[in-house]
Amino acid sequence: MDARLTSHVLCAWVLLSISAVSPPASSAQHNAEAAIRTAAMNTLRHPAFAFVQGRSHVGLSGVYTIRHAHTNRFLDAHATFDRDFAAVTRPQQGNATQRWLLVSVGNGDYRIRQQSTGRYLDAHDTADRDFVVVTRPHQPNTSQHWIVRIQSDNTYRIQQRHRLQFLDAHDTANWDFGVVTRPFQPNATQLWIVQRAM
Numbered sequence: 001m002d003a004r005l006t007s008h009v010l011c012a013w014v015l016l017s018i019s020a021v022s023p024p025a026s027s028a029q030h031n032a033e034a035a036i037r038t039a040a041m042n043t044l045r046h047p048a049f050a051f052v053q054g055r056s057h058v059g060l061s062g063v064y065t066i067r068h069a070h071t072n073r074f075l076d077a078h079a080t081f082d083r084d085f086a087a088v089t090r091p092q093q094g095n096a097t098q099r100w101l102l103v104s105v106g107n108g109d110y111r112i113r114q115q116s117t118g119r120y121l122d123a124h125d126t127a128d129r130d131f132v133v134v135t136r137p138h139q140p141n142t143s144q145h146w147i148v149r150i151q152s153d154n155t156y157r158i159q160q161r162h163r164l165q166f167l168d169a170h171d172t173a174n175w176d177f178g179v180v181t182r183p184f185q186p187n188a189t190q191l192w193i194v195q196r197a198m
Contacts, residue, residue: 060102060148062196063115065092069155069191071171074098075179077135079117087121087133087179089169099197102148109145109161120144123181125163133167133179154193166190 066075073089076097092098096116103111112121119135122144136144145161158167165181168190182190 060110060194061104063099063101064194065098065197066100066112066158067193067195068169068189069193070188071169071177073169073177075100075192077114077117077119084132085117085119085135086176087135089177089179102194105145108147108149109142110148111144112146112158121146123160123163123165130178131163131165131181133181148194151191154195155191156194157190158192167192 067073068075068089071089074092075087076090076093077087078085079097090098097114099115100121101113101115103113105111113119114121114135117135120138121133122136122139123133124131125143138144142161146167147159147161149157149159151157159165160167160181163181166184167179168182168185169179170177171189184190
């Protein structure tokens with residue numbers, strides 16, 4: 001489990017334990033303890049925590065296409081510096097720009113490498129860059145580690161280990177169908193169909 005989630009969960013359990021130790025001395029204390037219990041339980045129920053604790057699909061190995069379930073468009077990426085090597089979705093093209101090598105790095109994490117460029121899926125980690133997903137040369141850190149969790153059949157959620165945000169994508173040409181990371185959303189914008197490339 002990511003260290004940040006571990007600390008949040010630990011704090012939640014501590015707060016729950018403390019609030020259960022003694023009866024409140026006043027209504028103000030009662031209200032404060034009720035707020036603590038609510039916050040602690042919300043932390044433990046957080047989808048990111050449940051997701052990281054859930055079952056990963058460890059059987060992926062080889063070259064795949066990754067298709068956005070919401071738009072039916074395929075994960076692709078610009079190949080030039082002036083476009084920041086930004087990841088996008090595109091209609092099916094049947095070439096190496098839409099083929100991705102998934103390599104397990106352990107703990108349910110994968111590196112996702114574009115076949116055409118040899119560059120790795122990564123993402124900006126600040127809101128001013130809209131958490132845009134890009135490709136980058138190999139870097140020995142968790143910004144290029146992705147947690148891949150099966151949802152049903154060939155459908156997955158893909159979560160960046162570094163920020164614990166989920167692979168998502170704009171669905172309009174105004175945003176160039178750009179791929180981004182976002183907090184958990186219970187809809188198809190964060191579902192991806194991963195199939196072995198033909």
